[in-house]
Amino acid sequence: MEKAVGKIAEENRRILGTGETRDFGSLRVESFGISHDAAEPVAYCFYDGKEKLSVCTDLGYASDKVKMSIADSDVIVLEANHDIEMLRMGRYPWNIKRRILGDMGHLSNEATGELMSEILSGRIKRIYLAHLSREHNIPDLARMSVRGAMEDRGCFYKDSEFKLCDTYFDRPTPWDTVADL
Numbered sequence: 001m002e003k004a005v006g007k008i009a010e011e012n013r014r015i016l017g018t019g020e021t022r023d024f025g026s027l028r029v030e031s032f033g034i035s036h037d038a039a040e041p042v043a044y045c046f047y048d049g050k051e052k053l054s055v056c057t058d059l060g061y062a063s064d065k066v067k068m069s070i071a072d073s074d075v076i077v078l079e080a081n082h083d084i085e086m087l088r089m090g091r092y093p094w095n096i097k098r099r100i101l102g103d104m105g106h107l108s109n110e111a112t113g114e115l116m117s118e119i120l121s122g123r124i125k126r127i128y129l130a131h132l133s134r135e136h137n138i139p140d141l142a143r144m145s146v147r148g149a150m151e152d153r154g155c156f157y158k159d160s161e162f163k164l165c166d167t168y169f170d171r172p173t174p175w176d177t178v179a180d181l
Helices: 064-070 084-089 094-101 109-119 139-152
Strands: 021-024 027-033 042-048 051-056 075-079 126-130 163-166
Touching (some): 027 064, 042 064, 075 109, 139 163
Antiparallel strands (some): 027 042
16 A cells, blocks of 8 residues: 555554454444455445445455345445456466456456345445456446346346446546435
């Protein structure tokens, strides 16, 4: 982080271990473990009063704990890393492809749609599709695949209920406040 923002004073650093919750004024932050080939990977839920934002990227699969943690969110930032066929046909060596496709790798578009179909509730207003591979995904395909996987499982996509939103690796994502939803 210091590479991006410069030196951070020690009194401004907060370490949040897996499964811990901390309050910062009115903001509550909760971490939970996820599956990824990293040292103690975590995702986060942010609470401000009754509103909840969950950020969950770099996970190979969604465990029951992940599903429970993000299920009652107003907004979710969720990985839709790759299109399986684009990855299989891509230039990565097979050992990297196998890692990405495995339980400690990254969620595919279809896996993200399946996850959303399992936890979708009337509370969710926005789902930001994040951590898209530069080589093995494109925003339109991710959105279409996630929506299709949800529809295949009986979750009918309606813009009036929730919105699938793009994120970008090369520029900031326009952000709606939860209060405006």
